[in-house]
Amino acid sequence: MADKRSPARRPTMKDIARRAGVSESAVSFALNNRPGVSEVTRARVRRVAEQLGWRPSTAARQLSGEGAATVGFVLARPAHTLGVDSFFLQLVSGIQEVLAERHLGLLFQVVEDIAAECAVYRTWWAEHRVDGVLMVDPRTDDPRPALLEELGLPAVVIGGAPAELHPGLSAVWADDAGAMAAVVGELHALGHRRIVHIAGLPGLAHTQRRMRSLRAEAERRGLTEVRSVTTDYSDAEGAAVTHRVLSGSAAPTALIYDNDVMAVAGVAAAAELGFAVPEDVSVVAWEDSALCRMVKPWLSALSRDSVAFGRTAARELLSRLDGATPGTVQVPLPELIARQSTGPVRGA
Amino acid sequence: MADKRSPARRPTMKDIARRAGVSESAVSFALNNRPGVSEVTRARVRRVAEQLGWRPSTAARQLSGEGAATVGFVLARPAHTLGVDSFFLQLVSGIQEVLAERHLGLLFQVVEDIAAECAVYRTWWAEHRVDGVLMVDPRTDDPRPALLEELGLPAVVIGGAPAELHPGLSAVWADDAGAMAAVVGELHALGHRRIVHIAGLPGLAHTQRRMRSLRAEAERRGLTEVRSVTTDYSDAEGAAVTHRVLSGSAAPTALIYDNDVMAVAGVAAAAELGFAVPEDVSVVAWEDSALCRMVKPWLSALSRDSVAFGRTAARELLSRLDGATPGTVQVPLPELIARQSTGPVRGA
């Protein structure tokens, strides 16, 4: 019936109104569950709309005051740095699951650095492109929260601890400090006294949280030969740092890597130096993925559900869009999966 | 209610018109480089606009006939399958580089399967959300091209060979057949006669191209013990298939994996069976990434520039949006990087 050849025209509310024999306003009321039309009319309009395959034009909606039905997600990372990584795709996948329920789109942007990210936020805001944003990789001394607040863009900081947070922003985070404490506890129990934490980028908030927690935990347990070394997360630096620390005089007996990529590279580097894992040195990867089961020995790793993380963040943003006040929600503590790369210290 | 602080109002063309002392139309002409205003007025309007930090409202633009200033990208892949993968992020990064020049946004969606992907296209079309789409993972017997054409959505098929293509669509592709021929040639030269190709999903067009090419090349060279086995790309299947083929009677001396993840898993599986790489069996990974240098021995791999691939695809879409007729562009042949996992067949 409403079938047309190639250049199919999108049906509008006017078409529905005509076919249903009512005014456009009535159609609007009917379709948006607003009072003002009888149930029978509402049903008829609904039927016609469905039959025509009508969907609201987001542009028109937006122009008349509704939102853009879109949220934004920026990944600030130089193109050549985008390496092997399952976290973001999984995160995004979880985000989408939730957004899809409300027919919200996700505007995704990869940029080089934080400055560019800020520019994107400004543009999105000025162009009315998004109703809110999800921000990742919060840093110490981060310009983004202030900007987002200035623009009045509802935002959820993924991975931001509440303490570090701007008051107007929501946060979804994991308790890195607690997880680090658990890992150290585990290693300590296995007899390890000399531990090196091969951390990620020093500027990231969660890197700082982990480093602080490591220091605190070491102090609490009276461990003096425990320290963190920051890196850029790359396999190259992971290997290099591993090489360096294992070559030193009192080599550590346990290594905690801030991601799986460095852990894998580190194991290879250790092997080259003649260190057996876990006999000579135990290895823990922060972030579990297929990678950890692709090398021998299988890596013990801190595992969390990235998809669920994304879902949680999206839900928080949704409730912000619905007018809720900024909140902070914590996702479950990452779980330490003990595989083959951790063991008692030699001679213990 | 939402934070109603002082939500800086976005300036509109009306504001510019008032400040510049001209009509809105004049502003429009000036800002869009249309004739109808003098150069001095144009400059003045431009200055005011910049000063006010004005950016066009995409919604309004779209309503008055311009496009949505957005292109879509759907990834059909079950959430739990999103594994270690650098390809898509790199591809997207390349796409963005090009889109950003024109201030186009990228609407990104992860869905479970092709049916859901089709639904997304329909929705985007009906909601006027995108001006065009980039489609990945073309299959044999794929419903998407026909749908996109029916909807009149300009589209670029990433990885689609022209022969298999719907006439109305553009394609950007790599010559898988040529690459496969090159790999087989290389292995043949090293003395290999028994080769197994551990392929990806059988439904994908490029899987078929590779398998066809392998058969053809084997025939041409008179190799009878050469075959393909399809998988789901996972490390698990990669390992399982490797185990199976190496356990057979006349074990192959060379394995070609359709991705890096399976190659890595395969090497581990081979090691468990006591096969040394490359002494007992050579391994080639189709798709290079950090992964290939994270295992020992380093994997020989087919390398291509995914970021450039994305750029090329985006550029083709852009020219479609500018009215160009559908075209097919081929990206450079992947290059075989010989590392440590390939070598002459034992005894040759």
Added chain:
DNA sequence: ACCGAGCACTAAAGCGCTTGAGCTAGACCA
């Protein structure tokens, strides 16, 4: 029988932008 209330629905304005149709003043031509 009259009034006001309530319901179902319509008319019209407005969101920010583009665009074709005027309109005006000066330049040019005869």
Added chain:
DNA sequence: TGGTCTAGCTCAAGCGCTTTAGTGCTCGGT
């Protein structure tokens, strides 16, 4: 001198939707 162009603007309509302010009706109360 009048007529025709044209450059440079302005006007107003219209894109598809929401929303406010009506407009008729019916109905209950007195």
